[in-house]
Amino acid sequence: MEKQGRLLSSKLHQGRRQVEVVLNRCALAWKEIEKSKRRSSGTGSVSETALSHAVQVGEIVAVCKTKDDDPDSTETRRSRKTAKQLSKLYPHSFTVSYVRRTSQHQWRCSDVTFHCANQGLCEQWVQLINEQLSLLSNRPKSLLVYINPYGGTQSGKRIYEQKVAPLFRRACISTDVIVTERANHARDHLKTEANLDKYDGVVCVGGDGMFSEVLHGLVTRTQTNNGVDLNQPDTELVPCSLRIGIIPAGSTDCICFATVGTNDPVTSALHIIVGDSQPMDVCSVHHNDVFLRFSVSLLGYGFYGDVLTDSERKRWLGPARYDLSGVKTFLSHNYYEGTISFLPAENNTATPRDKLQCRSGCCVCLHQPSSKDGEQWEMSEEKEKSDKDGSGGWSAIRGKFIAINAASMSCACPRSPKGLSPSAHLADGTTDLILVRKCSRLDFFRHLLRHTNKDDQFDHSFVEVHRVRKFRFQPRHRELLSLEDLSESPKKTGFSPICSARTTCNYSTAHSSWTCDGELLPHTAIQVSVQCQLIRLFARGIEEQQQQEQCVFEDPCTLWALEPSTH
Ligand SMILES: CCCCCCCCCCCCC/C=C/[C@@H](O)[C@H](CO)NC(=O)CCCCCCCCCCCCCCC
Ligand SMILES: Nc1ncnc2c1ncn2[C@@H]1O[C@H](COP(=O)(O)OP(=O)(O)OP(=O)(O)O)[C@@H](O)[C@H]1O
Numbered sequence: 001m002e003k004q005g006r007l008l009s010s011k012l013h014q015g016r017r018q019v020e021v022v023l024n025r026c027a028l029a030w031k032e033i034e035k036s037k038r039r040s041s042g043t044g045s046v047s048e049t050a051l052s053h054a055v056q057v058g059e060i061v062a063v064c065k066t067k068d069d070d071p072d073s074t075e076t077r078r079s080r081k082t083a084k085q086l087s088k089l090y091p092h093s094f095t096v097s098y099v100r101r102t103s104q105h106q107w108r109c110s111d112v113t114f115h116c117a118n119q120g121l122c123e124q125w126v127q128l129i130n131e132q133l134s135l136l137s138n139r140p141k142s143l144l145v146y147i148n149p150y151g152g153t154q155s156g157k158r159i160y161e162q163k164v165a166p167l168f169r170r171a172c173i174s175t176d177v178i179v180t181e182r183a184n185h186a187r188d189h190l191k192t193e194a195n196l197d198k199y200d201g202v203v204c205v206g207g208d209g210m211f212s213e214v215l216h217g218l219v220t221r222t223q224t225n226n227g228v229d230l231n232q233p234d235t236e237l238v239p240c241s242l243r244i245g246i247i248p249a250g251s252t253d254c255i256c257f258a259t260v261g262t263n264d265p266v267t268s269a270l271h272i273i274v275g276d277s278q279p280m281d282v283c284s285v286h287h288n289d290v291f292l293r294f295s296v297s298l299l300g301y302g303f304y305g306d307v308l309t310d311s312e313r314k315r316w317l318g319p320a321r322y323d324l325s326g327v328k329t330f331l332s333h334n335y336y337e338g339t340i341s342f343l344p345a346e347n348n349t350a351t352p353r354d355k356l357q358c359r360s361g362c363c364v365c366l367h368q369p370s371s372k373d374g375e376q377w378e379m380s381e382e383k384e385k386s387d388k389d390g391s392g393g394w395s396a397i398r399g400k401f402i403a404i405n406a407a408s409m410s411c412a413c414p415r416s417p418k419g420l421s422p423s424a425h426l427a428d429g430t431t432d433l434i435l436v437r438k439c440s441r442l443d444f445f446r447h448l449l450r451h452t453n454k455d456d457q458f459d460h461s462f463v464e465v466h467r468v469r470k471f472r473f474q475p476r477h478r479e480l481l482s483l484e485d486l487s488e489s490p491k492k493t494g495f496s497p498i499c500s501a502r503t504t505c506n507y508s509t510a511h512s513s514w515t516c517d518g519e520l521l522p523h524t525a526i527q528v529s530v531q532c533q534l535i536r537l538f539a540r541g542i543e544e545q546q547q548q549e550q551c552v553f554e555d556p557c558t559l560w561a562l563e564p565s566t567h
């Protein structure tokens with residue numbers, strides 16, 4: 001039967017239309033066959049119509065024999081009458097569920113039902129498609145799912161049950177679901193209790209905070225299992241073998257948005273089902289050689305640290321808390337003094353201002369060896385010899401900053417569709433260090449505004465950006481305060497400073513806090529080091545428009561160019 005790559009080809013019925021359906025190892029394609037009376041004067045020759053479709057085998061969700069009263073079948077819903085008539089004529093049919101791309105990077109699951117003349121043919125189609133699906137070894141079969149019922153607008157449970165679970169069932173993925181009962185429930189369960197051998201991946205339903213819990217649980221567990229001490233800042237960490245899926249149900253969901261291109265639960269579920277894999281950098285953060293936390297998106301001191309501090313008191317407001325705290329922090333207009341030292345990313349052709357965005361199959365990330373390949377970024381011997389100033393390649397900047405941001409990925413989110421650092425890469429082993437020096441309120445406003453439009457937010461005299469592999473921060477005042485201490489120190493009230501070196505419109509307060517992917521750190525003096533590709537997500541990076549089109553119609557013509565064989 002296999003002719004030039006074809007596994008099966010048949011004339012079947014799709015609704016009222018007769019279609020030729022072809023399967024090869026890459027794709028399933030079907031096109032309408034029309035009896036062209038005009039051209040063939042009644043002889044019934046076959047002519048082509050524009051209605052041809054192709055679906056990559058890798059994007060087929062499932063195939064099954066259609067049940068007569070399948071309520072899920074789109075086609076059954078659409079025209080029950082036609083379906084009834086057809087099922088009399090062709091009682092055997094099968095339904096293929098597949099990924100369909102819509103606008104704005106969103107994916108949907110579509111169904112197409114083919115009616116066959118006999119049962120044998122119907123079963124042959126189902127079996128053959130299932131055989132091809134079983135060859136896709138990257139697809140997860142068993143998942144551990146954590147749902148935060150209180151994230152974002154508190155709709156995580158509903159989103160999972162209504163939009164995600166039915167898709168996982170259709171794709172025959174088995175799941176163990178845990179609805180969390182407290183903060184850090186998922187992290188602690190992953191760290192010690194969960195039997196991870198049972199699963200092909202871990203899914204979190206919630207926001208960036210919930211993702212962070214899963215990240216900490218999985219990475220810590222992997223290091224414990226491999227005897228790696230997290231408190232050694234220069235230790236090479238062991239990459240996690242399980243992939244992480246994110247079903248967005250939080251307030252910012254920037255990790256989902258920056259890796260998929262949209263915050264849509266159905267799209268994320270489909271990326272999990274098809275078994276996508278996107279490596280991702282993880283920063284480890286230490287204070288005096290003691291491990292504090294991991295970060296994958298934003299480590300922010302000054303402006304974003306202050307927004308977070310204020311917004312934590314307004315959790316009850318839901319996602320709107322960030323906007324309110326944002327405006328309040330903007331009006332406070334504080335700046336902070338300190339020294340930032342960093343190790344620039346050398347031999348890196350890509351730069352934070354090159355306008356080259358990290359997209360699906362990004363070649364900058366593809367050429368990075370993952371963290372398991374060793375400390376490749378440590379200085380080479382030659383470089384060390386030429387390191388005349390003895391700095392080890394490190395640079396240091398001392399100054400007054402409104403914000404110090406380290407973006408390990410673009411941090412694109414609905415608030416800022418291009419993100420804090422539009423050209424940052426997901427898996428290149430670097431983070432973009434953005435320094436916003438003391439400036440006027442108006443200038444800072446201009447800078448912020450550029451996060452929402454096409455203008456370059458780095459094109460200001462008071463902003464600089466460096467692509468780095470490591471950095472350290474030391475606040476000007478020797479750090480004596482931890483978060484506990486802070487609660488005893490004089491509080492900021494309204495828009496007034498705690499201690500002031502007052503200028504016409506600026507205040508210098510002693511210190512800010514670091515926000516680390518939305519969690520506050522208890523120390524201000526930190527050391528940060530990027531671990532290249534430490535984890536993998538069930539995602540593929542943001543697809544370019546072109547990539548999307550190619551995927552849908554990947555050369556269906558080659559399928560039709562083959563000599564037809566009919567059943
Ligand atoms: C004029 C409009 C300017 C709008 C500028 C918007 C820039 C927004 C950049 C967002 C970057 C998000 C990075 C993601 C960080 C996540 O790891 C973390 C955890 O979810 N989320 C946040 O920290 C949540 C951070 C949320 C920060 C919201 C900041 C809002 C600032 C509003 C300033 C308004 C000034 C208006 C003056 C009248
Ligand atoms: N059952 C629970 N009760 C209380 N807090 C929880 C529970 N489960 C998880 N959490 C915590 O809730 C915090 C916020 O959750 P999540 O990230 O899902 O939503 P969010 O903060 O609204 O979104 P984002 O992080 O995208 O801004 C997380 O830090 C997580 O540790």
Ligand SMILES: [Ca+2]
Nearest residue numbers: 281408425430
């Ligand atoms: Ca990066």
